[in-house]
Amino acid sequence: MPAAHAPSPRTTVRRGAARAAYDADTVRSVLSAGVIAHVGVTTDDGPIVLPMAYGVRDGAAGAEVLIHGALANAMMRVGESLDVCLTVTIVDGLVVARTPFHNSMNYRSVVVRGMASAIREPDAKLAALRVINDHVTPTWADARPPSNSDLRATLVLSIPLAESSAKVRSGDPIDEDIDLDGPHWAGVVPLETRWGRPDAARDLRGNPPVPPGVAALAGTDAHPSR
């Protein structure tokens, strides 16, 4: 059974604390269901937040989140470790209360804080890239493997999962007692995210089969709960 993450001072959720969770299962469940992360760093010019693909695994030093981008990406500083915040959010619905002050959204989110460090050794970088690539669905094995120059052009960063927190809201709106006999409707509009049918590239030659990982996505919930 994975160890629980103790809330650190930085990850203790201050609002809606009833919905916070620090256990590894919830954190991993949300990360598993997410498709992109928003990664924030501090620059001399102020904070910057960029959307990025990511993967998660249990590495030698513990659970970690992996992100990548070409060396030209402004966020990545070769040779340094980088203080980052990585946030994954899945919106599950619009919560319509009897008054706007109690409107909300149903969502699953995880915030990971830590120092991102580069994975440089080529085999380790390759393995990490595969984890990121296959996060949404496994396609690595059914594609042409990366070349050495592909690999050189990509920077892969690892962030420990040790300082992470989840926040989850689900269910009905929570209104004031005095509003419950009022004339206003209240409820939830669910947000459903599904993968559609694979659409072959216009320049596809021959008739290669749709890879299993791609076929498996079609029609499925993009953010399944475990």
Next chain:
Amino acid sequence: MPAAHAPSPRTTVRRGAARAAYDADTVRSVLSAGVIAHVGVTTDDGPIVLPMAYGVRDGAAGAEVLIHGALANAMMRVGESLDVCLTVTIVDGLVVARTPFHNSMNYRSVVVRGMASAIREPDAKLAALRVINDHVTPTWADARPPSNSDLRATLVLSIPLAESSAKVRSGDPIDEDIDLDGPHWAGVVPLETRWGRPDAARDLRGNPPVPPGVAALAGTDAHPSR
């Protein structure tokens, strides 16, 4: 016709520059289609990125993004203006190339950088809250209006849209010429996000009608392109 936003040094997109856009129409279109933003700030403890509801409007001083949260939210510092980065991303599909190095996602994203300042005057705060509330769909008019204490408990921040950039990727994977005669499939798996049917709260009393703004959402694309 709205003025184009000149790319500032901070918002000049460095990767995939062919897909960058600085014109107001594209920026507004993506912001209009988004549901949540990820807002990054720098703290003494490092960067933090939190998901937040937002709204957009043309204010007296120009176009602005509005965000809100209760005074207890760690991000909001009463009495200060806050250097923020607000990012909105909509994922439209998984791009599966013939090799993982060219895998990608189809997406629409906007990055807004600027100083967030508090809107304190009660009527102005109320108007701003309505813009945020009604961003996804108009529900304000069909609910019990906020009380003075509701209003006091909420901090509303405005960020000018002046420094913003959009990045959009759509279409097929772009592979190397040498891979085009290879045996691997390539194409796109679309990601479809739709609002479901409104689901009344379990504690709803009487039989109030579903408000028009809520009924209008059901079955629609949550991130429509204009």
